[in-house]
Amino acid sequence: MALFENFRLEEVATPTARLRVRSGGSGPPLLLLHGNPQTHAMWHRIAPTLAERFTVIAPDLRGYGGSQKFPATPDHAPYAKRTMAQDMIGLMAALGHTTFLVAAHDRGARVAHRMALDHPAVVQRLCVMDIVPTIEHFERTDMAFAMGYYHWFFLAQPHPGPEDMINRDPVAWFHFQTGREPKPRGFFHPEAEADYLAALGDPATVTAICEDYRAAATIDLVHDRASRAAGEKISCPLLVLWGSKGRIGQWYDPLALWRRYASGLVGGAAVASGHYLPEEAPGAVLGHLLPFINAG
Numbered sequence: 001m002a003l004f005e006n007f008r009l010e011e012v013a014t015p016t017a018r019l020r021v022r023s024g025g026s027g028p029p030l031l032l033l034h035g036n037p038q039t040h041a042m043w044h045r046i047a048p049t050l051a052e053r054f055t056v057i058a059p060d061l062r063g064y065g066g067s068q069k070f071p072a073t074p075d076h077a078p079y080a081k082r083t084m085a086q087d088m089i090g091l092m093a094a095l096g097h098t099t100f101l102v103a104a105h106d107r108g109a110r111v112a113h114r115m116a117l118d119h120p121a122v123v124q125r126l127c128v129m130d131i132v133p134t135i136e137h138f139e140r141t142d143m144a145f146a147m148g149y150y151h152w153f154f155l156a157q158p159h160p161g162p163e164d165m166i167n168r169d170p171v172a173w174f175h176f177q178t179g180r181e182p183k184p185r186g187f188f189h190p191e192a193e194a195d196y197l198a199a200l201g202d203p204a205t206v207t208a209i210c211e212d213y214r215a216a217a218t219i220d221l222v223h224d225r226a227s228r229a230a231g232e233k234i235s236c237p238l239l240v241l242w243g244s245k246g247r248i249g250q251w252y253d254p255l256a257l258w259r260r261y262a263s264g265l266v267g268g269a270a271v272a273s274g275h276y277l278p279e280e281a282p283g284a285v286l287g288h289l290l291p292f293i294n295a296g
Contacts, residue, residue: 003044003191007051011066012059014090016083020066021059021091025051029097030293031088032058035106036209037177039065039199041192042105045282046289054293057095061108062087063208065199072159072207076215079208081134082223085115089122098122101293105129105278107212110220113261116234117227127239127289129277130248132257134216135224140252148247151177155213163206170200181246181274188279233263239292240268241285246275267292 007024022040030050034042040058050056060067062084070078077083088111092100101124104112109128116123137145137152146153155162166173174197175185188196199205240258242248249270259266269288273281 003041003189004047007047007056012091012094014087014094016090017062017070017087018068019059019062019087019091021057022047023055023057023095024048025054025056027054028293029092029095029100030054030056031092031100031102031104032056033061033088033102033104033108033112034058034064035108036064036212037174037196037200038106038192039195041065041189041195042276043278044189044192046278046286049282049286050290053290054101055097057092057097057100059088059091060199061111061212063205063212065195065205069202069204069208070211071204072211072214076211076219079211079215080219080223081111081114081215082118082220084111085118088112088115089119092122099124101125103127103129103289103293106131106275110134110216113234114220114223116236117232120235123236125237125239125293125295126234127241127292128258129241129285130243130246130275132248132252132254133224133261134220135228136252136257138217138221144247144251148180148251152213152216155210156217157210159207159210159214162210163203166200166206166210167203170206171197174200178276183274187276192279233261235262235264237265237292237295238262238267239288240266241271241277241288242268243273243275243277243280244270245273 032043102112109131271284
């Protein structure tokens with residue numbers, strides 16, 4: 001992909017999954033995790049700048065993009081955030097990194113949250129973009145959330161109902177899904193959008209996306225409740241960014257919420273953007289992210 005000049009693209013086999021990975025640069029390792037319905041290509045506007053100071057590693061999450069897909073299961077365990085986090089631990093170990101920085105958006109940020117809980121000695125610093133903890137979304141659900149994030153409940157319906165509907169026209173679904181906030185056609189870079197749509201053309205990707213959301217509504221909540229009951233919190237420094245044009249800041253006080261789930265330093269701010277911060281406001285994201293990860 002020409003967007004990532006001087007980056008390499010490869011498939012890396014980990015103990016738990018085969019992952020498509022884009023990497024480049026030199027310096028301390030920085031793992032970038034994407035959201036739904038995207039791939040690692042969402043980082044194209046900030047990865048080159050980050051690669052000037054860091055070894056940037058941007059995989060596709062399991063089930064997404066060019067990474068290995070797993071079938072639907074009754075317990076949704078293959079798409080538990082604990083399982084997806086283990087993929088990332090295995091990936092970074094395979095690349096020679098036992099500790100690293102993490103910046104993550106949307107679904108990837110949920111994977112990163114679980115990774116910071118399960119592997120506190122590994123995650124040095126964490127930036128999450130445009131989310132609050134999954135358990136908080138569900139426990140605070142009201143009409144505004146149900147209407148604004150309707151897809152949480154649609155995608156979590158039993159297999160293969162949502163898949164069958166999406167697969168009838170995955171391109172239309174992509175534009176409907178990403179158009180919850182008004183944006184013009186052409187908002188996404190054409191090469192990045194082509195990568196997203198190529199992945200969605202595979203029904204196995206659509207199943208993976210649905211299983212991701214089914215896991216969030218079931219097994220992930222079991223893990224999150226257990227962690228909360230045990231007093232497990234993010235111990236590394238945490239940077240929280242959200243889009244001022246999006247819903248997170250309208251519905252929640254993101255910093256106050258995240259401070260309940262972290263024992264270390266928590267900072268952050270709203271960015272003049274909608275949900276897709278790294279693509280809509282790359283300069284602002286870098287303005288917050290670079291000082292934070294450089295401090296480590």
